[in-house]
Amino acid sequence: MLEETIKGYIIKRLFLLLPLLLGITLLTFSLTKALPGDPALSLVGERTSPEVIESIRRELHTDQNFFVQYLCYIRLLLKGEFGRSYYTNRKVLYDLMNKFPNTLLLAFGAMLVAVPVGISLGFVSAMRRGTAVDRGISSLSVLGISLPVFWSGLLIMLFLSLKLRLLPPSGMGDWRFLIMPAITLSLPALATLTRISRTTLIDLLDLPYVRTARAMGIREYKVKGIHVFKNALIPLVTVVGLDFGSYLNGAVLTETIFGWDGIGRFAMDGIIKRDYPVIIGCIIVGTVMYVFINLLVDIFYHYFDPRVRLYSDNG
Amino acid sequence: MVKIILSVLVVIILSSILAPLISPFNPEEINLDELKQSPSLRHPLGTDNKGRDILSRILYGGRISISVAISAAVLSMGIGLMVGLFAGYVGGKIDTSIMLVVDLILAFPSLLLAIGISVILPPGIYTVMIAIASVGWASFARIIRGNVVSYREAPFIEAARAMGCSHTRTLLIHLLPQCLPLVVVMMGLRLGGYILTEASLSFLGLGAQPPMPSWGSMVSAHRVFIVSAPWMVVFPGLAIAVTSLCFNMLGDALRDRFGLKITG
Numbered sequence: 001m002l003e004e005t006i007k008g009y010i011i012k013r014l015f016l017l018l019p020l021l022l023g024i025t026l027l028t029f030s031l032t033k034a035l036p037g038d039p040a041l042s043l044v045g046e047r048t049s050p051e052v053i054e055s056i057r058r059e060l061h062t063d064q065n066f067f068v069q070y071l072c073y074i075r076l077l078l079k080g081e082f083g084r085s086y087y088t089n090r091k092v093l094y095d096l097m098n099k100f101p102n103t104l105l106l107a108f109g110a111m112l113v114a115v116p117v118g119i120s121l122g123f124v125s126a127m128r129r130g131t132a133v134d135r136g137i138s139s140l141s142v143l144g145i146s147l148p149v150f151w152s153g154l155l156i157m158l159f160l161s162l163k164l165r166l167l168p169p170s171g172m173g174d175w176r177f178l179i180m181p182a183i184t185l186s187l188p189a190l191a192t193l194t195r196i197s198r199t200t201l202i203d204l205l206d207l208p209y210v211r212t213a214r215a216m217g218i219r220e221y222k223v224k225g226i227h228v229f230k231n232a233l234i235p236l237v238t239v240v241g242l243d244f245g246s247y248l249n250g251a252v253l254t255e256t257i258f259g260w261d262g263i264g265r266f267a268m269d270g271i272i273k274r275d276y277p278v279i280i281g282c283i284i285v286g287t288v289m290y291v292f293i294n295l296l297v298d299i300f301y302h303y304f305d306p307r308v309r310l311y312s313d314n315g
Numbered sequence: 316m317v318k319i320i321l322s323v324l325v326v327i328i329l330s331s332i333l334a335p336l337i338s339p340f341n342p343e344e345i346n347l348d349e350l351k352q353s354p355s356l357r358h359p360l361g362t363d364n365k366g367r368d369i370l371s372r373i374l375y376g377g378r379i380s381i382s383v384a385i386s387a388a389v390l391s392m393g394i395g396l397m398v399g400l401f402a403g404y405v406g407g408k409i410d411t412s413i414m415l416v417v418d419l420i421l422a423f424p425s426l427l428l429a430i431g432i433s434v435i436l437p438p439g440i441y442t443v444m445i446a447i448a449s450v451g452w453a454s455f456a457r458i459i460r461g462n463v464v465s466y467r468e469a470p471f472i473e474a475a476r477a478m479g480c481s482h483t484r485t486l487l488i489h490l491l492p493q494c495l496p497l498v499v500v501m502m503g504l505r506l507g508g509y510i511l512t513e514a515s516l517s518f519l520g521l522g523a524q525p526p527m528p529s530w531g532s533m534v535s536a537h538r539v540f541i542v543s544a545p546w547m548v549v550f551p552g553l554a555i556a557v558t559s560l561c562f563n564m565l566g567d568a569l570r571d572r573f574g575l576k577i578t579g
């Protein structure tokens with residue numbers, strides 16, 4: 001019975017993905033249309049052979065109406081035809097595939113810092129509500145969401161690498177290259193997570209079941225550590241997942257500063273050179289990745305919290 | 316605490332408005348005799364690689380950064396308020412489809428969408444405003460709509476309708492005031508983020524174009540000098556951080572004052 005509702009839910013969610021994906025592609029298609037010059041040229045680059053341009057032009061059906069053109073565009077995308085870079089003349093998809101794992105590695109590195117540190121700080125803050133510790137952590141977390149990533153990254157680089165010479169300043173290589181960009185990227189997410197886990201825990205501490213647990217004589221550290229913490233984890237997982245968007249936003253800036261060879265820096269290079277196929281390719285891959293991670297988070301949430309399962313079936 | 320935050324904000328905003336009167340140098344004047352000077356009495360925050368006074372550039376840059384963030388916030392709020400009020404009041408299928416669009420926009424990573432918009436429009440401050448607002452209105456709309464829905468069936472709205480108020484009057488005179496505290500708090504909470512988004516877009520070269528100074532583009536242009544002349548990077552970034560911090564703290568304080576629960 002439960003198994004079936006989850007299956008049904010996943011199918012429902014996959015169905016809801018359709019308008020989202022349509023929205024994304026419609027946006028990028030409009031971008032392609034809005035660009036100056038020939039859309040076929042902007043898709044493949046000017047250095048391509050005339051036959052290829054002619055065939056793309058035929059596939060785009062530039063003589064047909066908007067709707068037909070859009071359908072043809074989607075067919076091209078499904079074939080993996082994201083166009084070629086104006087500058088390197090390499091397929092955008094090829095570069096995206098190469099750089100994607102690097103961005104993923106960076107994002108997971110950042111998560112590895114943000115999730116344990118953020119949740120523990122929020123936990124400590126909630127347990128010591130109203131004390132100097134709480135105020136200190138809360139102030140730090142406001143500071144965390146206020147710092148521009150590109151600036152805090154540069155400062156971290158200045159101190160850890162250029163002054164203290166502990167780590168390599170930028171580039172790709174072994175794990176030591178990952179530390180600074182991962183810490184930089186984690187800062188805003190860490191701060192958000194601290195704030196949210198603090199409020200979540202404080203809300204839970206006021207609930208009747210906590211009072212019951214205390215009245216039953218369960219030791220305070222067990223009440224907080226087990227009963228409250230376990231219930232706080234589910235909403236926090238959602239936050240961690242939803243925050244993935246901020247990792248993608250931050251990746252553009254962080255990767256640029258630290259010379260990390262991921263999608264973010266690829267996008268930045270594209271912006272600087274006005275390399276439109278690259279920019280659009282990055283937008284498509286970034287948003288699609290984000291949407292799918294949201295979906296996974298939702299399914300996880302649905303699976304682990306029976307209350308959500310019940311309520312969402314009613315509406 | 317709120318008083319301290321407010322006074323810092325007033326100082327920042329006033330010094331940006333009064334930049335032409337109080338800044339010691341012309342922010343765009345290149346002086347080849349004073350390249351990359353460290354902070355001194357003559358140049359309290361030093362000079363950049365073209366000999367321009369950093370303090371003057373930060374003061375002028377503040378005009379751009381703050382006014383862009385505030386305009387973007389007002390624009391987002393205006394659109395979000397209209398959409399949220401309408402969707403919440405009308406309800407039904409129209410409401411559902413409007414909220415689908417809102418969710419669609421909220422599902423995009425905001426900076427990527429803003430980058431997309433900045434690609435179509437030529438880079439500049441108006442593009443940044445439009446880019447921020449075209450993403451930002453959705454979160455306003457969602458929260459305001461939720462608020463309207465919670466009041467739609469309230470007795471005082473029923474009473475207003477029974478007394479013969481038109482829909483427009485009910486919306487504007489009776490429902491709108493219920494949303495105002497929420498709107499004020501949201502503005503405070505969002506402004507800090509918009510300062511950062513403006514700075515990020517400028518950092519990426521999509522915002523104010525040189526020689527016009529803006530905080531984000533100053534950090535971007537000077538980051539190669541981080542070792543030889545750290546003040547060129549530290550001070551503009553500090554301006555962004557302090558301004559954003561003040562708005563965020565103000566937003567938090569307002570939220571606690573009104574006893575509202577909004578995250579982020």
